[in-house]
Amino acid sequence: MSLAPALAARLIEITDPADPRIADFRDIRERDRIRAGGFIAEGTVVLDHLLVSPRFRATALFILKNRVEGIAERLAKVDGAVPIFVAERTVMDHIAGFAIHRGVLAHAVEATPQLAPSDAGLDAFVTAAGKTRRPLLVAVGLANHDNVGAIFRNATAFGAAGIVLDATSCHPLYRKALRVGVGSALTLPWHHGGSGEAIVAALERSGHQPIALSPRGAVELTALSFRGVPALILGSEGPGLPPALLARAEMVRIAMAPGIDSLNVATSAAIVLSWLFSQRERAVHPIGRTQDTRSH
Amino acid sequence: MSLAPALAARLIEITDPADPRIADFRDIRERDRIRAGGFIAEGTVVLDHLLVSPRFRATALFILKNRVEGIAERLAKVDGAVPIFVAERTVMDHIAGFAIHRGVLAHAVEATPQLAPSDAGLDAFVTAAGKTRRPLLVAVGLANHDNVGAIFRNATAFGAAGIVLDATSCHPLYRKALRVGVGSALTLPWHHGGSGEAIVAALERSGHQPIALSPRGAVELTALSFRGVPALILGSEGPGLPPALLARAEMVRIAMAPGIDSLNVATSAAIVLSWLFSQRERAVHPIGRTQDTRSH
Structure with a gap:
């Protein structure tokens, strides 16, 4: 050497x-x-x-x-x-x-150990996230390390404000989640803890618009209009989200081929975040979206 | 029992x-x-x-x-x-x-064993796919079983015409690819074999428009206009696609946060297919996209 x-x-x-x-x-x-x-x-x-x-x-x-x-x-x-x-x-x-x-x-x-997760910490986190005006992701009951990691990777790619994970979701610092998320959990803001109900209540207090995905959603993603900062609530692929949470969210549908009722949860999140990102970019740069950046 | x-x-x-x-x-x-x-x-x-x-x-x-x-x-x-x-x-x-x-x-x-993969078989497959007018996916050098499986799942969800995999890509019937793809390779049409160059030549002959993704792509996805049936060429996350292939494809960019240069390849494919699907749906059903289907 x-x-x-x-x-x-x-x-x-x-x-x-x-x-x-x-x-x-x-x-x-x-x-x-x-x-x-x-x-x-x-x-x-x-x-x-x-x-x-x-x-x-x-x-x-x-x-x-x-x-x-x-x-x-x-x-x-x-x-x-x-x-x-x-x-x-x-x-x-x-x-x-x-x-x-x-x-x-x-x-x-x-670096500075935070207080144990509490509803107060949750409120502060969600309020701070809302001030960025960028979409927030919420994971409820997401136990799969690969999926949590992939959600972090996609959230970072599309400039989400951060991720809130309920207490039953996998911890984002688990080695495998961290690796699949290519380290995003070390730089993207997140909060782990609290119940799904407490999280949705915090979203409502902070002016977020809770949205959830369902093949039977009333509104197709690209037709969605916004009343607040979007907060996309993600559940596990099998059981999905509890009905009590779904009742408080706007149900959105990703247009899909007939007979297909599910995508991977991190892939669904990427599709929604990508759409929201391109809409934000369009709002900021209404012209010049077709620019040649090859000569970088 | x-x-x-x-x-x-x-x-x-x-x-x-x-x-x-x-x-x-x-x-x-x-x-x-x-x-x-x-x-x-x-x-x-x-x-x-x-x-x-x-x-x-x-x-x-x-x-x-x-x-x-x-x-x-x-x-x-x-x-x-x-x-x-x-x-x-x-x-x-x-x-x-x-x-x-x-x-x-x-x-x-x-059920009916097909001829060994050949350029003639490739041409017939690509031509038949083009007649559906639905997007085609092309994998070149995609060796990862998880990614190939996820691409099949996403292609099925968004009604792609099929998938062409070059000879260096993982076989879609490998047990793990099949499992991650939730069995899609048994119902979605695909062709495995041939070189990337032979595949792109077949795309050109059949009126497809080869497109490839790059963070430095000239055109942002949602601003892309079409001259033919889109054929999205996907390469592996590390080395990417060979320059000779990229030169024959239209380079498209998924809008992303600054400093981020990659998504998972199957996730990228899902974003493109989802966009194309919602555009097709909009063309077929220009009104009534916000319909309440809860009472199914």
């Missing part, structure tokens, strides 16, 4: 899987880790989001030895107080408890 | 993992199975598509014993010439080579 001396001097080699310094990376159990106030970020893309996150900060990095040189430039940006552990593959996999293909792990915490 | 006598009489119980009658389900290796002219369909949703498929037919079913009663109605619809094997979980998993959580497998073949 030909590493810059400053980086080489920082690397802490771990050879003993029982080394107590590496405890945060031992037997990565997603739920337990998040409960303890810390979480694991995996891969270089997620690490990039972590390094610029306004809300979270790395407490330690754990890198496969043969990956260090390839990501030396990134590692040089890591705060000097953050230890960078390195190990051979067998040691790393033994510590993590499974094969870490990407060889890049970070342990991170919330 | 309280099964209809006719169904109960058809069930063939397998207790010996070495039983030669169950050879088609042994050590399910996706690639080899497809090469041998048959493939495995997994789960009840995929089975439903198989039972109505105009192109494929089941040759045998293999069902976990404790699942039989729950899907008895489906099984009663299966052609009497198709054997229905049943087994306990340990026997089934041992035969398949891994844990079959869903407990529902079918072995299937093409």
Whole structure:
């Protein structure tokens, strides 16, 4: 390896899987880790989001030895107080408890730990989101890590104000959700906690227009008109949203081929967000939408 | 179990993992199975598509014993010439080579085996697709099973004419692609084979308008006007499409937040197909798009 001396001097080699310094990376159990106030970020893309996150900060990095040189430039940006552990593959996999293909792990915490989720925190979050005038996403009962991750990715792509997840939804910092979401949960604002009912009440107080998707929705998406900032409520693909919530939302339909009644929930969210984004862009730039930007 | 006598009489119980009658389900290796002219369909949703498929037919079913009663109605619809094997979980998993959580497998073949993929077959497929006037999807170098499956699901939802996959793309009948695509590959027309160049040439000959997505596309999706039947060419998320293909396609951009340069490829396809579908629907039903269909 030909590493810059400053980086080489920082690397802490771990050879003993029982080394107590590496405890945060031992037997990565997603739920337990998040409960303890810390979480694991995996891969270089997620690490990039972590390094610029306004809300979270790395407490330690754990890198496969043969990956260090390839990501030396990134590692040089890591705060000097953050230890960078390195190990051979067998040691790393033994510590993590499974094969870490990407060889890049970070342990991170919330920079300023927030109060436990409460209705007050929910109200403040939803009110702040509403002030951006950009769409808000709401997940109720969304337990699938892939779907939550994909929703974060799509929300970021289309400039959503943020995401509210009820207490029964998967935590956005679960390792797999974070990875599928290409790290978006580290930079996009979100709130996790509260019931679906409490969330919809907060939406109503803050001037949002709750909308939900249904193949039998009264209004087709591209014909929807807005009374407030749209808040799209997403449920799981099987059971869907509880009737009590649906009754308080405007039911919108994505036009689909006859006989088809469902899309993947993150794909549905992307279609709605994409439509809303193109409408916002059109409002801001009513002409010149067909511009050649090839000469960038 | 309280099964209809006719169904109960058809069930063939397998207790010996070495039983030669169950050879088609042994050590399910996706690639080899497809090469041998048959493939495995997994789960009840995929089975439903198989039972109505105009192109494929089941040759045998293999069902976990404790699942039989729950899907008895489906099984009663299966052609009497198709054997229905049943087994306990340990026997089934041992035969398949891994844990079959869903407990529902079918072995299937093409009902009328088609000629080996050729440029002539490609031309005929693309020409027939063009006559529907509905959008065509084209996958080039798409090796990811999840993405190919999701593209099939989205293509079906938005009434695409079909999908052309180049020879380097994943086969749509791979078990995982089939499952993620909720069985769509058994009912939606598709062609697998040929090079990207041969496919684009066939598109040009058949009056399609090849379009491709790029964050630097000259035209924003909702401002696109059409000269022919749209054919959306999709590449893999990393390397993207070869420049020689891009040069022959109209470059279209999905409006996105600044700094974001990619969506998942299947999600991008869904956004484009959804837009095209709502445009077609609007052309057919210029009024009455806001109709209340709740009283269905």
